[in-house]
Amino acid sequence: xxxxxxxxxxxxxxxxxxxxxxxxxxxxxxxxxxxxxxxxxxxxxxxxxxxxxxxxxxxxxxxxxxxxxxxxxxxxxxxxxxxxxxxxxxxxxxxxxxxxxxxxxxxxxxxxxxxxxxxxxxxxxxxxxxxxxxxxxxxxxxxxxxxxxxxxxxxxxxxxxxxxxxxxxxxxxxxxxxxxxxxxxxxxxxxxxxxxxxxxxxxxxxxxxxxxxxxx
Amino acid sequence: xxxxxxxxxxxxxxxxxxxxxxxxxxxxxxxxxxxxxxxxxxxxxxxxxxxxxxxxxxxxxxxxxxxxxxxxxxxxxxxxxxxxxxxxxxxxxxxxxxxxxxxxxxxxxxxxxxxxxxxxxxxxxxxxxxxxxxxxxxxxxxxxxxxxxxxxxxxxxxxxxxxxxxxxxxxxxxxxxxxxxxxxxxxxxxxxxxxxxxxxxxxxxxxxxxxxxxxxxxxxxxxxxxxxxxxxxxxxxxxxxxxxxxxxxxxxxxxxxxxxxxxxxxxxxxx
Numbered sequence: 001x002x003x004x005x006x007x008x009x010x011x012x013x014x015x016x017x018x019x020x021x022x023x024x025x026x027x028x029x030x031x032x033x034x035x036x037x038x039x040x041x042x043x044x045x046x047x048x049x050x051x052x053x054x055x056x057x058x059x060x061x062x063x064x065x066x067x068x069x070x071x072x073x074x075x076x077x078x079x080x081x082x083x084x085x086x087x088x089x090x091x092x093x094x095x096x097x098x099x100x101x102x103x104x105x106x107x108x109x110x111x112x113x114x115x116x117x118x119x120x121x122x123x124x125x126x127x128x129x130x131x132x133x134x135x136x137x138x139x140x141x142x143x144x145x146x147x148x149x150x151x152x153x154x155x156x157x158x159x160x161x162x163x164x165x166x167x168x169x170x171x172x173x174x175x176x177x178x179x180x181x182x183x184x185x186x187x188x189x190x191x192x193x194x195x196x197x198x199x200x201x202x203x204x205x206x207x208x209x210x211x212x213x214x215x216x
Numbered sequence: 217x218x219x220x221x222x223x224x225x226x227x228x229x230x231x232x233x234x235x236x237x238x239x240x241x242x243x244x245x246x247x248x249x250x251x252x253x254x255x256x257x258x259x260x261x262x263x264x265x266x267x268x269x270x271x272x273x274x275x276x277x278x279x280x281x282x283x284x285x286x287x288x289x290x291x292x293x294x295x296x297x298x299x300x301x302x303x304x305x306x307x308x309x310x311x312x313x314x315x316x317x318x319x320x321x322x323x324x325x326x327x328x329x330x331x332x333x334x335x336x337x338x339x340x341x342x343x344x345x346x347x348x349x350x351x352x353x354x355x356x357x358x359x360x361x362x363x364x365x366x367x368x369x370x371x372x373x374x375x376x377x378x379x380x381x382x383x384x385x386x387x388x389x390x391x392x393x394x395x396x397x398x399x400x401x402x403x404x405x406x407x408x409x410x411x412x413x414x415x416x417x418x419x420x421x422x423x424x425x426x427x428x429x430x431x432x433x434x435x436x437x438x439x440x441x442x443x444x445x446x447x448x449x450x451x452x453x454x455x456x457x458x459x460x461x462x463x464x465x466x467x468x469x470x471x472x473x474x475x476x477x478x479x480x481x482x483x484x485x486x487x
Contacts, residue, residue: 144270
């Protein structure tokens with residue numbers, strides 16, 4: 001490696017930074033420590049992204065692993081123009097899409113139901129919302145999380161992936177556009193429609209808001 | 217968006233996330249002061265965004281380690297921490313150190329565990345440093361009428377009888393490997409080779425007997441481990457195998473034992 005970098009150096013490593021460029025060059029020269037630093041820097045956000053995307057922790061692990069494998073295979077020809085993370089996310093997104101395509105995995109629909117911590121099934125679309133579940137006291141954090149999972153899972157994939165990248169990965173719009181090879185305007189439009197859809201789902205089921213205390 | 221207004225989705229989203237289109241956002245901000253419809257739209261979407269925080273990102277995620285093959289770069293990325301549990305040291309970067317550390321971990325595991333024959337003839341798994349094993353067995357017999365569960369108990373009873381939990385064991389081994397990692401990091405290549413040779417010798421000397429006992433004890437404690445799925449730990453063991461540290465059959469048995477002991481869900485902690 002040109003300069004000896006540590007985990008601390010790459011902890012908040014920005015895309016396109018000299019540290020990133022240095023690490024990638026070292027990887028291209030076969031430096032396994034450099035590659036491990038890249039893995040260390042990105043495995044956590046990448047796992048969180050794929051986990052939320054596919055909804056299965058073990059599958060997410062496999063997909064992240066495969067993402068890094070592909071990076072290893074291709075990094076020799078990688079040209080450091082944009083940010084490395086953009087390239088990484090693009091590989092991960094494609095792998096997730098491939099998975100859904102090959103497996104034909106049916107996405108869980110928000111229109112089904114979600115199960116509260118007390119075991120009650122709450123059917124949202126049918127307005128069979130358990131009153132207790134709708135109270136601040138009854139809807140615990142786990143229930144709110146489950147509701148969010150369901151809402152996201154019920155979105156069209158093109159909207160969901162944008163929300164995941166923006167809300168949970170904090171990517172810039174230009175980065176998301178680069179990952180998905182879309183105009184920025186399209187990214188924003190999909191994000192807007194996704195949020196609107198989620199809100200409409202909540203409203204149609206009598207849930208008008210979710211503060212820290214629960215569904216209202 | 218208020219349909220009577222000319223502001224589009226893109227400006228609204230840029231405002232919500234404070235990302236891009238500064239001019240359009242400034243214009244929209246000024247407009248919001250006078251337009252209740254657009255304000256309501258912004259508030260509703262802000263509320264929807266806040267709701268998304270109910271599903272936080274995981275903090276402790278399964279870690280990976282990159283194991284370079286002797287054939288050279290590129291190599292494999294091996295995922296293995298998930299089989300052990302959370303907070304597993306992941307920076308075992310040098311393959312020889314990783315292999316040696318895992319091998320040493322196996323020796324350490326044997327040192328930590330106490331295998332005895334219970335009064336009913338079954339093998340019992342205990343934890344060194346804990347309550348006397350006889351006391352553990354007596355406690356378990358007292359808790360299980362007519363000695364039920366003394367032979368091949370279910371997982372919960374087995375853990376009670378053994379006086380350890382998988383979490384405790386995983387915690388112990390995590391500490392052990394962290395120490396080993398540091399040990400190997402501080403040694404020269406030649407010292408590592410010598411240490412590896414010593415480990416190899418010790419495994420050859422003790423491995424078979426240790427495996428038989430442990431295998432029997434774990435069998436009794438946790439049921440038919442052969443039926444359990446092979447864990448990712450197997451990948452690490454195969455890497456060790458490639459390095460010629462210990463034999464394949466020994467690896468397989470060790471793998472089964474440790475995978476059984478430590479098999480658990482992902483158990484992510486949330487932020």
